[in-house]
Amino acid sequence: MEILYFIVIFLFCLGIYTIISQKNLIKIVIGFTIVESSLILLLILVGYKPGGTAPILDKVYQIVVDPISQALALTSIVIGGSVTAVMLMLVIKIQKRYGTLNIDKIRKLHG
Amino acid sequence: MIRINEMFKKLYKISLVVLLAIFLLYVFNEIHDLASKSYLSEHYISKGVQETGAINLVTSVLYDYRSFDTLGEATVILTASAILAFLVPLRKVAMHGTKFLIIVHQTMIFIVPYLAVLGSYLILFGHLNPGGGFVGGVVLALIPIVMTITYCIEFSEYKFKPNIKTLLEDLGSICFIILGLFGIVTGSNFLASGQSNLGLGNPGELISGGLILCLNIIIGIKVGAGMAKIFNSLIKGE
């Protein structure tokens, strides 16, 4: 299970690197989606107990996975989805007004 | 000269990210040795079903123990769909729709009832099996979305009028708060479904879990209307 923690760090830093270095606006929004997904994976991982079962208690189980982290993960997924939708709308509007998706060109046209 | 400057800037960014990675590795390594205390989740697991009446503990946490988060959550979706509807320009812009064969229209006619059944199942059985208001709502939102893709947007707007969607969203949020006030009326605090002396029913059945079922339906309709409006606004978005 430790390798999943390394994957979370790898995805988090890959997303942060994408946001910092990419020139294309859509690639930046993809970077945000990657960081969002890595945080949700971390949330699920934090709540996981080896050998546990899903938090649906139709029968009595010995080890049950932590339900709070899954509820927080569900909330973060929906928040991430709506923030991405707003970002993409602004990307469309910027592309229509400035005609390009490249940040450097936008900064020049900005004047 | 510019190439070196470019290389230097790229190296600077890579080093920043590598530094962050090392910092996080150190933090995770240290944290992993400490035993993680989880007495709150133990309480939810042991007493969750009796206190809230819902089998699916995630739904009981979302709609009863921490239902204030879900209220904030529903407001985020409403604001997002309001922003996108607000940013749409007034003049009509046709999306470059592709002409689909008759097969696509036929399969679409088969898919829509299936989506409706699946969506309402996920909403209604939210507190018994995995699913819940958010997931069922988005599945229900797929119906207008599939219509927008196969037919033109005017047809989907004709079937599901934008005003009706906005009305559904706002009414859904108001009903969510009214159900919360129901908790105050019956003597206990705001948004109290497990604690308010409402019959919880026996956990296995459909009508059980106090207000969780109604909250699920309201959130499902609200998220469905919101996501459909977001999708249509993105398409109409100039």
Next chain:
Amino acid sequence: MIDIILYILIIFLALTAFFMVFTKDMLSSIIALPIFGSILVVIFVILQAPSAALAEAVITAGLTTGFFVITINKTEMQND
């Protein structure tokens, strides 16, 4: 057995994320997004989190990909 599947999925996850970021063509990086999402869904199911898996599948792998495709459709029209 589960661990072997998990390790394969993790390798695929890292590969897809890498591909999604460093490919030049926009459309292929958008296509990699639902693959990334669905691998995450399988990992969530292995980690016993069905509600989060459903939500992730429907919202991140489903709707957000639709939003990205619309953005590509609207912005690529002018460039080429």
Next chain:
Amino acid sequence: MELAVWVIILPLLTGFLLGISKLYFNKILFPLVMSSAIIYLYLLILVIQNSNPPKLYSIGNWGLLGINLMVDPFSSMFLLIIAILFISVIVFSMKYIKMNKHKYFIFTYLMIAGIAGMVLTADLFNLYVFLEVSSMSSYALSAFKKTDKGIEGTFKYLIMSTFGSFFILLATILTYYLTGTLNIAEVSLGFQDIPFMIKSMLMCLFVFGYVIKIGLVPMHAWLPDAYEDSPIPYNVFSSGLVMKSAIYALIRVLYIIFGIEFLSESGILNIFVYWGVITFIISHFLAFQQSNLIRLLAYSSIAQIGYIIVGLFVGSEKGLIGGSFHILNHAIMKGALFLVVGIFYYSLKSVKIEDIKEMGYKYPIISFIFVINALAIVGLPPFNGFMSKWLIVEAALESGFVYPAFFILVGTFLSLTYYLKVIIKLYTKTEEKIITKVPLALKIPTIFVGSLCIVFGIVPSLPLSLINNIPKFLLDNSEYVRILLGG
């Protein structure tokens, strides 16, 4: 205390009702907005009055299992700011906003609900959710004019704000993993037996997340662009409340969860004091070169945030009182300045400094208010800005920060220069200009908020009676924790 929940639900309900009234009966916009604003004002005053011993309200009657709201003197001071600014901005924007008023008021009410939720909640993840609610509606308001620069500035604001939210979410997840709970009191108890190194790491994550949202120096580039092409009544809120609520969340997390001993031991207090000093020195220089009034006021806001950070993180009781008093004063003074600039924009359709010549003689009262508030924000004696800055300087000197205290005085003269530049332009004679008549509904709130600056300057005991018992529940967190645990 029953009313704490109403402070959050009432704006939410009004926002949703406005959404419906936009479709079917949109004549009731004016009565609905005004009546709910007045009821909200009355509600806020009730909550502020009985907030001295902090009151607890558990959502869903779950006690420590669920989410709790906590009305504490520090949060009731923010409710006081909301009470003062909200009613005046609603009256101001009733006449100021001409197109799609419904959407404007929906977003304003949802932003106020988000900020009230952030200020009252005593739960870490709920703080993050309401942070998202208030920033989502402030993105909407900052892109309200749909101009090129406005949308580009909003996109930059969205990117930087979400970037900050990621680190806050990461820190929240790790604190949940370590302490098993999300309630602030239980987290601070659970943090006592955690080794020093991990606690300081988590603190760095929290600090890095919130500093991006506050906009201290290296991460302040997005702030003037986000302000530039947004409606001016929104600027009153964003400089007075949205940035301050991020400071509130930072103080709540640092002082209650980590405790004052750990903060001074880990040296973050000194770092923040010098960070505040660098912030206001640099932003004063940047503000000096601006030709656009709104950008000038935005940079001056960043500078005042620097003073507040110096005041709050000096770590002494007097420093906390000075910093919180400066939060209140800055919200009032900057609000009045932005309202005056709004009136100039309404009549002149431009905010360039050269265009506001001769306005001193056209609108004598409004320009007089601008001069008073400009001098107050600089920190000249008779006004309220001077009182709070003097408290901050005293606290800095007492805690041994001699250089920051000296730099605060240097900063005062720096800010005097660029405000004088504007005031001189205000009273220079030029040829005749056509200006549109400004309705009375725009002047009354400006005069109300502007005159408050004098009232609090002459009678500082009015707000200080509330602010004096802030450190009791903030400096040593045992009192706050005891009450939150149902003590």
